[in-house]
Each structure stands twice: as C-alpha cells, then as structure tokens.
Amino acid sequence: MSKLNFADFYQEYLDLLGAYQLALSTMYVDQNTIAPKKGAFNANKAMSILSSQAFAIENNPETIAKIREYASTLEDGSLEKQEITIRLEEIADSENIPADVYRRFVQTRNDSETIWHRAKENNDYSEFRNILEDLMNQQIDLLKYSPRFHQDNAYDVLLDTYEKGTDQKFYDEFFSVIKKELIPLIHQVQNAKQIDTTPIEISIDEKRQAEFADKLMEFMQADPQRVYLSTTEHPFTDFLGKDDVRITTHYYPDTFLSAILSTVHEYGHALFGLQIDEDFYGTTLANNIGSGAHESQSRFLENHIGRSEAFWKALYPSIVESFPEFKDLTPEEITRLINVSVPGLVRTEADELTYPLHILIRYEIEKMMADKTLDYDHLPEIWADKYEEYLGVRPNTDAKGVLQDMHWSAGNIGYFPTYALGSAYAAQLYEAMAKEINVEEELAKGNFTAITDWLKNNVQHYGASKSMKEIVEEVSGKPFDPTIYTNYLKDKYSKLYDLK
Ligand SMILES: [Zn+2]
Structure with missing residues (x-):
C-alpha cells in the first residue's frame, strides 16, 4: 500500500x-x-x-x-x-x-x-x-x-522560498564564516608556488568527449533505463517522472574536464530525483525540494567525489584508453590540475575554493536590492569594487561582470546564496559518510553505488518531507556548522599548495 x-x-x-x-x-x-x-x-x-x-x-x-x-x-x-x-x-x-x-x-x-x-x-x-x-x-x-x-523581511521571505528554514540572519552568520576563513586562505594560495596547467590544455573534439561521457555514466552506475544524457548550451537537469530524468552537458573542445565535472554535478541532481521515496512522486514532497538541498547533492558528487584523487584513480584506465594524450600524467597529477585555484571573474568557471566568494558578492548586492537601497546607476562599479575587494580581480566589461548570470534577469533574488550553502551542506554530509564508508576502497572496487546508496538512505529518500538543515543535523549528529566546510577547504588546499 x-x-x-x-x-x-x-x-x-x-x-x-x-x-x-x-x-x-x-x-x-x-x-x-x-x-x-x-x-x-x-x-x-x-x-x-x-x-x-x-x-x-x-x-x-x-x-x-x-x-x-x-x-x-x-x-x-x-x-x-x-x-x-x-x-x-x-x-x-x-x-x-x-x-x-x-x-x-x-x-x-x-x-x-x-x-x-x-x-x-x-x-x-x-x-x-x-x-x-x-x-x-x-x-x-x-x-x-x-x-x-x-514590513522589513522581504529578503527573509525570498531566501526561505528557495531554501526552507533560512533567512538573512542565518546567511549573514554563514557568510561571515566564509569571509573570515576563506579570504586569508585564498591570499595564501595566490602567494604560493603556482601549478602549471599546460599539461591539461589539450584540445579534444566533441565526439571523443561524448564517447567518454558514456563510460563515465557507466562508471557511476547510472541506470540507462531511468536517466538519459544529452547536450545543451547551459547544462541543467529535468525530472520527467519516477523513472525518467534527463541530464545535459556541454562539450568544450579546449576544456574537456569541464564536461566531466558538469556531468557528475548534474548526475548528483538526477540522483535526488531518482532516489526519493517512491510514493512521493507527483506530490509536493517530491517537487518542492529547495535549491540549497538540491545543490548539496550535486556539489557532493562534483566536489567530494568528482574532484577526489580516488575518483581519478578509479577512472584512470578509461581516461587513458579514451585520451592517450594523458598517459604521461598520473592520477595524482590530474587531481592536482583539476583542483587548481585561480581567482577569476566568472562564477561558472570558478574553482571550488574561490566559488563561495562569487556568491558572497551577489548576496551582498541582493540585500540592497531587497531593501531597495541599491544604487542601480552604479551597479557595475559596486560589482567591480566587490570583486576587487574579495578576489583581487576587476572586470573591465559588463558581460564578464554584472551581466554574466541570468538569474536576476528572471527576477530571481535569493537563489544565489543556495549555491554556497549547498556546498557547505555537502561537506558536512561527506564527513558523516566517510565515517561509515571507505570511499577510496569502494571507488577502487568500482562500487559507485556504495556512495549513491548512502545518499539515498540517509538523505534523498526524504524528498521535501524534511529540510536539508534537519537532514544534515540528523545524519551528522550535530547542528549545521559551516566551519566543517571551510576546514575541509583549508585542509585540501594546504596540501595541494604546500601551505604551512
Ligand atoms: Zn546545480
């Protein structure tokens, strides 16, 4: 029944x-x-x-x-x-x-x-x-x-609409941790010896990338009877039904890693749709999942699995088979190269470390939009000043500055912060999972479903019947704590860049 x-x-x-x-x-x-x-x-x-x-x-x-x-x-x-x-x-x-x-x-x-x-x-x-x-x-x-x-809670209402249980006070505290912990780390990384990325700057045509994407889906043990991958301009995932999820990717010849990571990311979204309690389909318990909750699953797969050495080690034989150009690189070297951090102007091209600062900038601007204090005449300068302050880079065109994202043009205020929050939720979930599963071992065995089953049983089957904040607390046994996320980044980037 x-x-x-x-x-x-x-x-x-x-x-x-x-x-x-x-x-x-x-x-x-x-x-x-x-x-x-x-x-x-x-x-x-x-x-x-x-x-x-x-x-x-x-x-x-x-x-x-x-x-x-x-x-x-x-x-x-x-x-x-x-x-x-x-x-x-x-x-x-x-x-x-x-x-x-x-x-x-x-x-x-x-x-x-x-x-x-x-x-x-x-x-x-x-x-x-x-x-x-x-x-x-x-x-x-x-x-x-x-x-x-x-009266004064416009932004609170908007934030809660995109992710239940959040408001401005919650995000102010969250972003103050991000600022305090990550800005000094970004500076340290910038001052450290830089990683030479030329070994992966190789052009690979769309056809070969698409062939590899099929192997990648197989490696992640995606069920071809339930999920279908195709190409688009800006990758997205759409849920058509209980057993029908469409994911999309985009193959760029010069940055072939981007399609791999974006496919892993979208598959994270897909899994949430595929692994909800079966009885929830067609109801608000399946359809009204917050964007922070969703992003926590896509970023979990992209950052904690897709950017890990264990993942590239396990995938290495297929990589070398499909792209013999890479046979001189070890899995360790590939992992280092895909995790390089360089502050840039464009959010969608940002690395894992600088990404939340792109979101912080948008969050600070949205607060002014919501209380109607933003000076729209000077928005490009306000934007550029913040990029300079937080990331040390300054856009000199509107296209690479304030016009880069489509969200505001669609009237979405309050959506951006969920991207950073989702990453932080993911870090706390991963810490909890790593206590129960030896991720490296499972990936080496090709047992990807050990990871996805854990996500199903601990997180995804709830759908929207619980907020992600509640789930994170339940699964990890402690309240949501953004320093788990910032400590994870500190640890990862200290090793990667040999920081003291
Ligand atoms: Zn996403």
Missing part, C-alpha cells in the same frame, strides 16, 4: 497537474536539446497555453477551498497533511496577488530576459539597467500579498 492515501478528488487533481507538468517538461527539454531553432516560436506558444491552463487548474478558487477543507480533516504530522501544507503555503503566497499586477510582472520578466540577452551580447549594462530595477522592485512588491511578509 502506498504511504500516501489521498481523497479521490485530490489524487485526481495531482494526476491532472502531473500530466500537464510532464508535457511541459518534455517540451522544455526538447527545446533546450535537439529541437530545431526555427520551431521555437510555435513551441513557446503551445507551452504558454498549456502552462496557463495548468495554472488555472492549480489555482481554481473552488478547488483551493475544497483542499483547505480537506486539509483540516487530516491528522497533524501525517505525510498527507505535510504534502498539502506545503501546497497551501505556496498557494497563500500567490492567491491574493491581483491578476493585473501579476500579468504586469510576468510581462516585465519576459521582456527582461530578452533585454538581458541583448545587453550581454552588446556588453552594455545601461540597456538593462531600467528593466532590472523595475523587475526587482515588482518582485519585492509582490511579497506584500504573502502572509509571510511583515
């Missing part, structure tokens, strides 16, 4: 919404992988028709009233009640927004994405400036229709 037993009307509601969602996700994946470009206009039109239908079904006032009534009959603490509580919280955030206010917001958001693309291409922030301010202010003003909003 299923763990979740809903009233018929509610199960039908979930199934209907699930059918729309499957259609829309399938179209989204298709558009972003293999669909011919010229078909986009027609597909976009069909998608907007289907999504407004789904929205109307989901937010039908009569249905909502029925769900509220039904919720009151459910036992507190039951999974059914938990599922519906998550849904009703989401509904409460949006149901009082006047239709014209929401329509204007959606219109501005669509325009903003188009304008951002153009501004980035033209390397000109001034084209984007006005719509960015307008969109951010509209996004913040929408919060006043939510029962969670009380």
Whole structure:
C-alpha cells in the first residue's frame, strides 16, 4: 500500500497537474536539446497555453477551498497533511496577488530576459539597467500579498522560498564564516608556488568527449533505463517522472574536464530525483525540494567525489584508453590540475575554493536590492569594487561582470546564496559518510553505488518531507556548522599548495 492515501478528488487533481507538468517538461527539454531553432516560436506558444491552463487548474478558487477543507480533516504530522501544507503555503503566497499586477510582472520578466540577452551580447549594462530595477522592485512588491511578509523581511521571505528554514540572519552568520576563513586562505594560495596547467590544455573534439561521457555514466552506475544524457548550451537537469530524468552537458573542445565535472554535478541532481521515496512522486514532497538541498547533492558528487584523487584513480584506465594524450600524467597529477585555484571573474568557471566568494558578492548586492537601497546607476562599479575587494580581480566589461548570470534577469533574488550553502551542506554530509564508508576502497572496487546508496538512505529518500538543515543535523549528529566546510577547504588546499 502506498504511504500516501489521498481523497479521490485530490489524487485526481495531482494526476491532472502531473500530466500537464510532464508535457511541459518534455517540451522544455526538447527545446533546450535537439529541437530545431526555427520551431521555437510555435513551441513557446503551445507551452504558454498549456502552462496557463495548468495554472488555472492549480489555482481554481473552488478547488483551493475544497483542499483547505480537506486539509483540516487530516491528522497533524501525517505525510498527507505535510504534502498539502506545503501546497497551501505556496498557494497563500500567490492567491491574493491581483491578476493585473501579476500579468504586469510576468510581462516585465519576459521582456527582461530578452533585454538581458541583448545587453550581454552588446556588453552594455545601461540597456538593462531600467528593466532590472523595475523587475526587482515588482518582485519585492509582490511579497506584500504573502502572509509571510511583515514590513522589513522581504529578503527573509525570498531566501526561505528557495531554501526552507533560512533567512538573512542565518546567511549573514554563514557568510561571515566564509569571509573570515576563506579570504586569508585564498591570499595564501595566490602567494604560493603556482601549478602549471599546460599539461591539461589539450584540445579534444566533441565526439571523443561524448564517447567518454558514456563510460563515465557507466562508471557511476547510472541506470540507462531511468536517466538519459544529452547536450545543451547551459547544462541543467529535468525530472520527467519516477523513472525518467534527463541530464545535459556541454562539450568544450579546449576544456574537456569541464564536461566531466558538469556531468557528475548534474548526475548528483538526477540522483535526488531518482532516489526519493517512491510514493512521493507527483506530490509536493517530491517537487518542492529547495535549491540549497538540491545543490548539496550535486556539489557532493562534483566536489567530494568528482574532484577526489580516488575518483581519478578509479577512472584512470578509461581516461587513458579514451585520451592517450594523458598517459604521461598520473592520477595524482590530474587531481592536482583539476583542483587548481585561480581567482577569476566568472562564477561558472570558478574553482571550488574561490566559488563561495562569487556568491558572497551577489548576496551582498541582493540585500540592497531587497531593501531597495541599491544604487542601480552604479551597479557595475559596486560589482567591480566587490570583486576587487574579495578576489583581487576587476572586470573591465559588463558581460564578464554584472551581466554574466541570468538569474536576476528572471527576477530571481535569493537563489544565489543556495549555491554556497549547498556546498557547505555537502561537506558536512561527506564527513558523516566517510565515517561509515571507505570511499577510496569502494571507488577502487568500482562500487559507485556504495556512495549513491548512502545518499539515498540517509538523505534523498526524504524528498521535501524534511529540510536539508534537519537532514544534515540528523545524519551528522550535530547542528549545521559551516566551519566543517571551510576546514575541509583549508585542509585540501594546504596540501595541494604546500601551505604551512
Ligand atoms: Zn546545480
């Protein structure tokens, strides 16, 4: 018997919404992988028709009233009640927004994405400036229709939306640890003897990389009956159903390691979808996982497994077979080369050590956006000053500066911090796992599922029924502690760069 037993009307509601969602996700994946470009206009039109239908079904006032009534009959603490509580919280955030206010917001958001693309291409922030301010202010003003909003907590509400149980106070403390512990370490690494990366600067064509990606998926024991890898412009993962997850990657001829690590990263996201308690599929317990929680799983696999020496040792025979160019490098040398840390301007190209500082910069700017104190005229300078302060580098173009990420153009404030938080959660989870499993030994045996089973049994099967903060505490036996993350980085980079 299923763990979740809903009233018929509610199960039908979930199934209907699930059918729309499957259609829309399938179209989204298709558009972003293999669909011919010229078909986009027609597909976009069909998608907007289907999504407004789904929205109307989901937010039908009569249905909502029925769900509220039904919720009151459910036992507190039951999974059914938990599922519906998550849904009703989401509904409460949006149901009082006047239709014209929401329509204007959606219109501005669509325009903003188009304008951002153009501004980035033209390397000109001034084209984007006005719509960015307008969109951010509209996004913040929408919060006043939510029962969670009380005057000064706009950013708190936004942060909690992306990752349950977090607010500005929580992140302020988190980032103060990051600053205190990592900035001196980054300086030490910069002053140490630098690692020569020329041995991996070899061009490898897309076809050979794709062949290797299949071996990589096999090495990670990914089930080809349930997960499918294809290529795209900006890698993402999409969840189509219980046994159907699509992951994507991008093959760059000159940086072939980037596709390997991004495939490992996306497979981490995929696993979360594949290893949730089976009965949660199609419900908010599967669909409403926070982005910090998700990122904790992708970064776990990417940083703690994919960047480890044990991983490269185990993968070494296939690497040399596919890329004989590397036969003169040992697995130790490859590991060193993929972990090189050099402060740069672009978040998505950042190494593991400097990455959280890219996020800190965005966090500090978002706080000003949320309380409407940001000087949008001078945003590029504010951005550049922070890069100079924290990373010692200064962008001289908008494209490599404030225009590099798409998040703000889509009205997402509060999303960025989850990337850094996810990495820190991952470090604490890894510490707990390493007490139970000899990772090196399991990888050497080719037993990748020892790792993924641990993640399933300790973390992923909960879906959204527990917050990642709770899971981390439960699994490690202590409250979330960001110094576990910073100590892990200190340890790793001290060894890598021979620091005192
Ligand atoms: Zn990710």
